[in-house]
Amino acid sequence: MDEExxxxxxxxxxxxxxxxxxxxxxAIVDLNFKVMPGQIKAIIGPNGAGKTTLxxxxxxxxxxxxxxxxxxxxxxxxxxxxRIAQKGISxxxxxxxxxxxxxxxENVMVGRHVxxxxxxxQSGLRLPGVKKEEKFVLETAQEKLDILGLTRRANEPASGxxxxxxxxxxxxxxxATDPQLLLLDEPAGGLNETEILKIGEIIRKIRGSGIxxxxxxxxxxxxxxxSDEIVVLNYGEKVAEGTPEEVKGDEKVxxxxxxxxxxxx
Amino acid sequence: MGKENRKALFILIICLGIxxxxxxxxxxxxxxxxxxxxAIIVMGLSLLMGYAGQISLGHAAFFGIxxxxxxxxxxxxxxxxxxAFFCGIFLSIVMAMTIAIxxxxxxxxxxxxATLGFGEIIYVIFNELLEITGGPSGLSxxxxxxxxxxxxxxxxxxxxxxWTVAILLLIFSLNIIxxxxxxxxxxxxxxxxxxxxxxxxxxxxxxxxxxLSAIYASVAGTLYAHFVTFISPSTFSLFVSILLLMMxxxxxxxxxxxxxxxxxxxxxxxxxxxxFRDFDILVYGVILMTIxxxxxxxxFKGLILSVIWMRKKW
Amino acid sequence: xxxxxxILQFVFTGLTxxxxxxxxxxxxxxxxxxxxxxxLAQGEFVMFxxxxxxxxxxxxxxxxFIGFPLTVMVVTAIGALFERFAIHPLRNxxxxxLIIVTIAASILFRGIAMFIWGKDPYTLPPFTPGGPVMxxxxxxxxxxxxxxxxxxxxxxxxxxxxxxxxxxxAMSACSFNPMAASLMGIHVRKMILISFALSAGLGAIAGxxxxxxxxxxxxxxxxxxxxxxxxxxxxxxxxxxxxVLGGFIVGILESLTAGLVHSGxxxxxxxxxxxxxxxFKPSGIFGSEEVSKIKKF
Numbered sequence: 001m002d003e004e005x006x007x008x009x010x011x012x013x014x015x016x017x018x019x020x021x022x023x024x025x026x027a028i029v030d031l032n033f034k035v036m037p038g039q040i041k042a043i044i045g046p047n048g049a050g051k052t053t054l055x056x057x058x059x060x061x062x063x064x065x066x067x068x069x070x071x072x073x074x075x076x077x078x079x080x081x082x083r084i085a086q087k088g089i090s091x092x093x094x095x096x097x098x099x100x101x102x103x104x105x106e107n108v109m110v111g112r113h114v115x116x117x118x119x120x121x122q123s124g125l126r127l128p129g130v131k132k133e134e135k136f137v138l139e140t141a142q143e144k145l146d147i148l149g150l151t152r153r154a155n156e157p158a159s160g161x162x163x164x165x166x167x168x169x170x171x172x173x174x175x176a177t178d179p180q181l182l183l184l185d186e187p188a189g190g191l192n193e194t195e196i197l198k199i200g201e202i203i204r205k206i207r208g209s210g211i212x213x214x215x216x217x218x219x220x221x222x223x224x225x226x227s228d229e230i231v232v233l234n235y236g237e238k239v240a241e242g243t244p245e246e247v248k249g250d251e252k253v254x255x256x257x258x259x260x261x262x263x264x265x
Numbered sequence: 266m267g268k269e270n271r272k273a274l275f276i277l278i279i280c281l282g283i284x285x286x287x288x289x290x291x292x293x294x295x296x297x298x299x300x301x302x303x304a305i306i307v308m309g310l311s312l313l314m315g316y317a318g319q320i321s322l323g324h325a326a327f328f329g330i331x332x333x334x335x336x337x338x339x340x341x342x343x344x345x346x347x348x349a350f351f352c353g354i355f356l357s358i359v360m361a362m363t364i365a366i367x368x369x370x371x372x373x374x375x376x377x378x379a380t381l382g383f384g385e386i387i388y389v390i391f392n393e394l395l396e397i398t399g400g401p402s403g404l405s406x407x408x409x410x411x412x413x414x415x416x417x418x419x420x421x422x423x424x425x426x427x428w429t430v431a432i433l434l435l436i437f438s439l440n441i442i443x444x445x446x447x448x449x450x451x452x453x454x455x456x457x458x459x460x461x462x463x464x465x466x467x468x469x470x471x472x473x474x475x476x477l478s479a480i481y482a483s484v485a486g487t488l489y490a491h492f493v494t495f496i497s498p499s500t501f502s503l504f505v506s507i508l509l510l511m512m513x514x515x516x517x518x519x520x521x522x523x524x525x526x527x528x529x530x531x532x533x534x535x536x537x538x539x540x541f542r543d544f545d546i547l548v549y550g551v552i553l554m555t556i557x558x559x560x561x562x563x564x565f566k567g568l569i570l571s572v573i574w575m576r577k578k579w
Numbered sequence: 580x581x582x583x584x585x586i587l588q589f590v591f592t593g594l595t596x597x598x599x600x601x602x603x604x605x606x607x608x609x610x611x612x613x614x615x616x617x618x619l620a621q622g623e624f625v626m627f628x629x630x631x632x633x634x635x636x637x638x639x640x641x642x643x644f645i646g647f648p649l650t651v652m653v654v655t656a657i658g659a660l661f662e663r664f665a666i667h668p669l670r671n672x673x674x675x676x677l678i679i680v681t682i683a684a685s686i687l688f689r690g691i692a693m694f695i696w697g698k699d700p701y702t703l704p705p706f707t708p709g710g711p712v713m714x715x716x717x718x719x720x721x722x723x724x725x726x727x728x729x730x731x732x733x734x735x736x737x738x739x740x741x742x743x744x745x746x747x748x749a750m751s752a753c754s755f756n757p758m759a760a761s762l763m764g765i766h767v768r769k770m771i772l773i774s775f776a777l778s779a780g781l782g783a784i785a786g787x788x789x790x791x792x793x794x795x796x797x798x799x800x801x802x803x804x805x806x807x808x809x810x811x812x813x814x815x816x817x818x819x820x821x822x823v824l825g826g827f828i829v830g831i832l833e834s835l836t837a838g839l840v841h842s843g844x845x846x847x848x849x850x851x852x853x854x855x856x857x858x859f860k861p862s863g864i865f866g867s868e869e870v871s872k873i874k875k876f
Contacts, residue, residue, distance in 0.1 A: 059462060085464035093462075099455030101519075102448070110452045114464030116445050120473050123444035124437040130444060137445065177463060320675060367858045377617075377678070378812060379857045381805065382850035389847040503801070507682055514679045547694050550687025554665065557680050561672040 010073060012037040012181055012212050013058070013089075018067035020053055020236070027053045028236040031067070035181070040203060040213045042223045045233035051216040052094055054233070055185050059091050060084040071181070086114050090179035092170040094186045094216075100159035104150060104169055107158050108141040111176025115140075141176055148172040148202065164195040171202065175211075182206060184215040188222050200226050224248070270439050273522065274432075281428045285421035294424050296536055298492060301427035302485045304528040307512045308431075308438050309481025311524035314513050316442065317474045318454030320377040323364075323384025324509050327357045327479040329391055329501030331486020333398055336407045336496050341397070346410055350487045354480055360387075361479035365472045384506050391498035403497030410491045417491075427488055434481060438521050450474060515556050517563030526565050584716025589838040590831055591714075595723045595792060597830020598730040599625065600849075602785035603807025604814065604822030605737060606778035612817050613750050613774035615674070619681040620661070621807060622800030623688035624779045627654045628786025629795030630692060633701045643706060651783045657688075658779020662772050685800055692797035700796040703787075722791045729788050733781060734823050741819060750774060802846070806833075809849040813856050815866025824864065828852070 011034035020028040028050045035041045043051050056062040058069060060081040069077045076084055090111075099107050118133050145151050148168045153161050158169060167187060174182055184203070188196045200222055207213050217223050223230060223244070230247045232240040240250045247253055285294060306328055313319050334353030338344040344352070360383075368379040391398050398404055410417040410426070417426050441447050452460040453467050461467050490496050508531060516527020534552065538545040560567030603621050610618045631653055635646040665680055672680075705722040712719050741747035750770045752759070786795060807822075810829045814821025829849045837845040856863060 061458065061461075080466075081458075081461035082464050082466045085462055091462055093459065097456045097459035097462075099452045099459065101455045102451055106448060106451075110448050110460070110463050110465070113445060113449055113452075118445050120441065120446050120477065123446045124441045126440045130440075134444065173463065314675070375812075375857055375861050378808065379854060382809075382854045382857075385805070385850045386847050386854075389844060393841075393843045503805070511679060511682070514676060518675070543694060543697075544690070546686060547690030550683060550690040553683040554680070554687055557676065557683055558665065558668055561669055561676050 009036060011035055011070075012072060013214065014070045015058075016068045016070070018054075018057070018069060019065045020050070020057060020062065021065045026236055028057070028064075031233075031236070031238055033231050033238060033241060035212060035214050037180075037212050038207065038210070039228045040207050040215070040226055042227040042230045043214070043216045043233060044218070044220075044223055044230060045239075048235075049233040050236040051233055052185060053236075055091065055183055055216060058084075058183065059089060085177060085179075088178075088180040089183065090174040090177040090181070091183035092167070092174050092185055092187060094189060096163070096166045096170060098158045098166055098169060098173075100157070102158055103155050104158050104161065105138075105141060105145060105154040107169055108144050108172050108176045109137050111144070111173040112137045112140055114177045144172040144176045147175070147205070163190050164192070167191065167195075167199070168202070171206075175206065179211060181212045181214065184213065184217075186216055186218060188217055188219040196222055267443060270443075274436070274439070277435075278432060281432070285424055289421075291420050294420055295492075296533060298424055298427050300529050300532045301424070301431045302489050302492075303509070303512065303532050304431050304525050305427075305434055305485040305488070306482045306509055307516070307524045307528040308434055308521055309478035310509055310513050311518070311521050312438060312441065312450070313474050313478040314510075315518040315520065315524065316447065316450040316454060317471060319471060319475065320380065320510075321475070321478070321506075322377050322381035322503070322510060323387070323506050324380075324478070324482050325501040325503070325505035326384040326387035327361065327482035328486045328489070328505070328509075329387060329498070330357050330360060331483030332490040332496050332501070333391060333404070333486075334483075335487040335490040336404045337397055339408055340404060340406050346408065346491065350484075353483045353487055357479040357483035358476055361476040362472065365475040369468050369471055381503065381506070385503055388498055388502055391501060398498070401498060403495055405495040407490050407494040407496065409494065423492055427492075430484065430488065434484070435521070435525075442521065446470075511553065515553065515563055517565030517567075519563075520565055523563050523565030527563070530564065581716055585838065586835070587715050588717040588719075589834045591717055591719050591723060592838075593831030593834030594827055595726050595789075595830070596834065597810075597827040598726045599785045599789050599803065599826070600807045600810040600829050601730055601823040601826025602733060602781050603803050604810035604826050605733070605819060606781045607808055607811040608817055608819055608822050609737075609750075609778045609781070610774050611811075613771050614666075616666070616677050616681070617808065618775070618778065619678060619804055619808075620685035620688060620800070621778065621782060622802065622804030623685050623692075624654055624658060624782025625786035625789075625803050626692060626795060626797065626800045627657060627688065628783030629703070629790035629799075630696050630701060630786075630797070631783075632787045632790065633696075633703055633795070636703065637701075647787060650787060651780050654783035654786075655776045655780040658782075659772055659776040661779070662775035666771070666775065667768070685804070689797055689800060696797055698797060700794040701790070702794045703790040705791040706788075720792060722788070726788045726792070729784060730823070733784065734820065737781075737819060746770075746773065806849040809853040812853055812861075812863055815863030818863065818865040821863055821865040 014034040015031050018028055018031040019026070031054070043054065045051055053062065057064050057077075060076070060079050060083065064077050067077070068075055071084075071087060071089060074087075076087065099110060102110070116133050116137060118130050123130055142151070142154070145154055148171060150165060150168055150172060153165060158166070161169070167190070171184070171187065187199050187203070191199065196219060203213055203215070203226055227244055229242065230244055231238060232247060232250070232253045239252045240247050242250075284297065288294060306324060310321065310324055313321060331353040334356055335346070335349045338349035338352055339346060364380065364383045368376055392401055394400070417423050449460065449465045449470055452463065452465055453470060457467055512527035512531045513524050514527070515531065516525065517523020535545070535549060538548050541548055556564060603625060606621050606624065607618065610616055610621075628650055632646055632650040635641045635649055636643060641649070661684055665684055666677065669677060669680055705720070706725050707721050709721050712721065741751060750773065789795075806829060807826070810825035811822040812825070813828060814823065814825030829852060832852065833845050833848045836848045
């Protein structure tokens with residue numbers, strides 16, 4: 001009989017002994033964790049546990065003090081943010097970082113930047129290829145707006161739409177880069193119940209289209225409902241990792257959260 | 266480019282085209298030539314400041330580099346006008362990169378001051394390199410431009426020359442604004458960190474825009490030198506850099522049309538205030554303050570808002 | 580004159596003019612600390628100080644001890660009016676627009692000065708009569724000691740003001756977090772007004788003490804502003820005593836360059852120092868990198 005070969009899938013993102021020190025503070029301590037392709041993985045932990053710092057390190061905004069990060073097998077620690085975006089990692093921000101001076105549609109069009117290549121001179125001289133690329137950018141941007149249900153806001157200034165929609169816009173923009181890994185930093189922050197349910201659906205849809213999702217989130221219901229796996233951080237260290245069921249019952253996790261009121265946004 | 270821009274461009278070209286038929290006096294034509302020259306510099310500055318959100322308080326230096334390269338190389342070394350022109354551009358690119366690369370990480374005030382420092386140092390160099398630039402007494406005898414025997418000596422010929430260049434650069438600028446690069450620039454202005462996260466190479470873009478704006482200024486410098494045929498360092502001082510900045514802001518920082526408007530107003534205004542003599546700086550200051558207080562977004566936006574407001578009322 | 584005496588002379592000249600840069604720089608810091616605005620009309624306060632003093636003491640023949648405080652009060656009022664009518668209405672505009680407003684104000688002030696006093700330079704008699712003193716072979720004018728003394732007094736007073744008085748501490752609080760400061764009961768508007776008034780007053784004092792030495796005309800402002808700003812950045816933008824040290828360093832280097840190298844490059848010295856600092860340590864000698872990253876430029 002043929003032997004069944006077990007092909008171990010490679011993690012799409014993997015950190016190894018990752019460390020970050022700010023002055024005297026160890027923000028992230030020897031962190032090892034991995035994200036498998038196609039997963040929805042959540043990072044939770046009390047405030048100050050190092051979650052956003054972790055995101056900032058993965059996306060190149062902050063350099064790690066030690067350790068490595070691998071994306072699709074290749075090391076990305078120390079790379080600049082725009083290079084990491086080009087490699088296929090995209091993100092949203094905890095406090096919305098939209099381009100307030102541009103319209104909703106234009107914000108998403110900027111997301112297409114990595115997938116296009118017309119340069120300064122070419123644009124200025126309107127050489128052949130520019131018009132075609134512009135059309136392509138416009139169409140794909142409109143598609144993403146559609147997925148997030150923001151089409152009717154397309155020509156409004158991004159700074160003028162309500163917070164819930166701004167969060168959706170950030171996701172649309174991040175999706176426009178056609179990422180393989182999407183990092184969502186507190187996507188439910190500041191949203192009401194209905195909006196949170198919608199975000200949950202959207203995250204599932206995103207995973208359904210083949211994109212791996214790594215999210216930082218405080219809203220426990222959302223996390224428990226949509227995540228395949230959860231990593232728990234406290235004081236920069238991994239305290240637990242596993243399925244929602246496993247993590248829920250873990251004593252160390254309960255300890256970490258003891259005394260912390262979990263609010264719904 | 267957008268329909269609105271195309272329409273505006275068309276109107277502008279028509280107006281400029283027929284202008285010399287109605288205004289024949291060399292004096293008024295030369296004012297409009299200066300408007301055109303300033304407009305070229307200011308378009309570059311507008312891309313840098315209005316769209317990319319960077320500040321330069323030293324752009325007169327690039328204007329001067331273009332002018333002096335053209336002047337010195339044609340007068341002292343007998344270079345052809347074209348060669349001198351390209352040398353000016355080349356030198357401006359080099360100097361722009363020298364300034365842009367280290368100051369890139371600086372923001373707001375620091376960047377402004379670094380550009381100010383650069384501008385002043387170039388100004389001092391113009392003044393001190395006596396054998397080359399003629400120092401404070403200036404450089405004269407700059408030849409006028411001629412293509413194939415046809416001389417552009419001023420008057421309506423030079424008017425068309427300058428404005429043709431200006432319009433071409435305007436089209437180039439509008440193309441950039443309405444493209445991937447233009448969006449990337451505005452994104453950098455909106456949120457640098459988000460722009461980076463979306464794959465925009467912010468450092469490279471900032472340098473590119475800065476260098477581009479320096480090239481615009483250098484082109485203007487060449488046109489200036491061959492028009493006035495005599496240049497001196499005082500035309501390229503800090504005061505002029507600040508004046509250029511004001512053209513962008515007062516005209517309307519966020520729009521290239523605003524910049525053109527600003528160039529027009531702040532070129533024509535000082536000329537028309539000549540009559541005031543002792544009062545001229547005072548009146549100038551009063552007008553500037555008034556504009557800034559009532560239309561801080563610039564005259565262009567101010568006018569548009571007024572038009573919208575009036576439409577609502579009636 | 581021996582080389583040593585020459586250098587000593589230059590150092591004293593440098594300290595003298597450096598004192599003015601220090602006071603201008605201090606003025607910059609005060610406004611910057613309260614508002615993060617760079618007031619490019621700072622030099623005009625110095626100019627007004629000198630010229631108004633000339634008017635009061637030479638034309639109206641007021642004695643020094645009346646003219647001095649009166650001039651300072653007038654210029655302080657100008658600073659306050661400037662804040663009320665030009666800065667406050669535009670408080671929501673972009674930082675760039677505000678910087679431009681200060682530039683426009685500088686033009687306006689210069690216009691007023693030119694209108695009133697014309698383009699000629701004016702002088703004041705030195706505060707104490709008497710010829711120059713010899714120190715180590717260097718010729719030092721008596722007025723120099725007035726300049727240095729006044730600067731020292733100002734430094735001490737402002738340090739006490741910001742460190743010890745409630746108003747001073749309140750002003751520092753405003754720059755870090757106006758919202759929090761306001762919630763603590765600090766009247767932010769008033770603090771901003773005071774910062775402009777105070778800076779104007781400092782500028783006036785500088786103008787008064789320096790005029791007997793280097794005269795004063797309507798157009799002095801911009802150069803002083805630029806160099807004073809270099810002094811402030813060198814010392815660390817926002818750090819009071821930094822501007823003082825910065826001012827002296829700029830003044831001395833400038834003076835040495837003018838004397839030993841070539842006077843034409845004198846004006847470039849301050850700027851080269853500036854560029855140098857911006858390349859290597861933008862937060863200045865005393866500035867802290869972390870802090871300068873937090874503050875919004």
